[in-house]
Amino acid sequence: MTERLTSGAGVASVPRGFTVRAPASSANLGPGFDSLGLSVPLYTTLRVTPQEVTEVVPCGPELENTPADESNYVYQAMLLSAQRAGRTLPPARIEIETEVPLARGLGSSAAALIAGIVAGNELLGRPLDHETVLDVAAREEGHPDNVAPALFGGIVIATLDKLGTHYVRLDPPAHLGVTVLIPDFELSTSKARAVLPREYSRADAVHALSHAALLAAALSVGRLDLLRHAMQDYIHQVWRAPLVPGLSDILDDAHRYGALGAALSGAGPTVLCFHDTREPTSRLHTYLHSVMKRNGLSGRVQDFAIDPHGTVVSY
Incomplete structure (x- = not known):
């Protein structure tokens, strides 16, 4: 079963193993500073398997210098879901791979953040709707320009203020x-x-x-x-x-x-x-x-x- 994230909260039991795939993104596009971005088909992928103890396993050359424990940014992102939901994150094995080059302006941290928040939400049985997932991510990053297209795909115009994170998603124009x-x-x-x-x-x-x-x-x-x-x-x-x-x-x-x-x-x-x-x-x-x-x-x-x-x- 594959699900594209659109809108609304799901109701689910604690899941069996699953995979989360979040894309890279390009932000600003010139004048849209911290507010406009689009989704690029390079992906960060998490394979999550519930088990009795937590394991964090970075895979591949892009992640060879990242922590292989609970200090890993992806696992910390998973904890953000649990914190917003007021729940305890169940233990799991989390394998992490990425095609997104690090520190190149293609939203590598946003892809990791979104993938982690979505994975944590899924592991908890999906207590957070997608708008809340976006708000958690935008507040962690400080701006929504990368995390919004990483979550929803396409082209996204978004703002962050004290009332929440607000966005409009556009399908890419033809051609x-x-x-x-x-x-x-x-x-x-x-x-x-x-x-x-x-x-x-x-x-x-x-x-x-x-x-x-x-x-x-x-x-x-x-x-x-x-x-x-x-x-x-x-x-x-x-x-x-x-x-x-x-x-x-x-x-x-x-x-x-x-x-x-x-x-x-x-x-x-x-x-x-x-x-x-x-x-x-x-x-x-x-x-x-x-x-x-x-x-x-x-x-x-x-x-x-x-x-x-x-x-x-x-x-």
């Missing part, structure tokens, strides 16, 4: 694809946030608000022709550009090589370009590789469809 340049160096979110100014001018605030609104509207109605203009940003990308060699060139010039728009993915260093799936991406790939070469970088360039499913639980 919208994603090309990502994933460099081989890491960039921590804390370092990328540290370079941001403490205050912004009114002009920059108006620019951000208007472009974020235009971007959300363009994605909602499929106006692919507006993406290049709507994705302009002065809030974070201009300040982070020195941390990501070649970023400024890509933001300025990628449209000349077939990109519909370009943005730093989350805190970086991954760079995301939208493309029209009816058109070849070979020129765009060649251009992105040339930017890396010109800046002495290595990495990979990949095309993806936007993941429409979000986090999936299967038995």
Whole structure:
């Protein structure tokens, strides 16, 4: 049995073994700082088997330096479900694998967090509905831009305030694809946030608000022709550009090589370009590789469809 997470709480007994798969995500998309993101089909997968003692088993080279005990971030995320539900988490064996590169701006921590919260909720018999799962995750992260698309899939606009986490999920527009340049160096979110100014001018605030609104509207109605203009940003990308060699060139010039728009993915260093799936991406790939070469970088360039499913639980 496979279940896509949509809405509403389930009622279930403590389950047999199950698998949780949560996707990577790309946040901000330019001006949608801390509020807009989409789901990318690279996955963090948990295999959970109830048993008498808890075991945490990170698997694969991406996770070789992560804790193999209850201090592991995924297990701590599972405990968040139990805390919100006012319950004790039953013991289980938790095997963890991921395809999401760490510290690259593709929501690796959000995928782990969502996978853990959903797994903990499932192990408890699903006392939390999906909106509560999102709120738990958003408050732990401090913003909903990665965790919302990791949970629900597609494109999600979300806010976090003292009353809760509020969101609108959009199905990806027809013919919208994603090309990502994933460099081989890491960039921590804390370092990328540290370079941001403490205050912004009114002009920059108006620019951000208007472009974020235009971007959300363009994605909602499929106006692919507006993406290049709507994705302009002065809030974070201009300040982070020195941390990501070649970023400024890509933001300025990628449209000349077939990109519909370009943005730093989350805190970086991954760079995301939208493309029209009816058109070849070979020129765009060649251009992105040339930017890396010109800046002495290595990495990979990949095309993806936007993941429409979000986090999936299967038995």
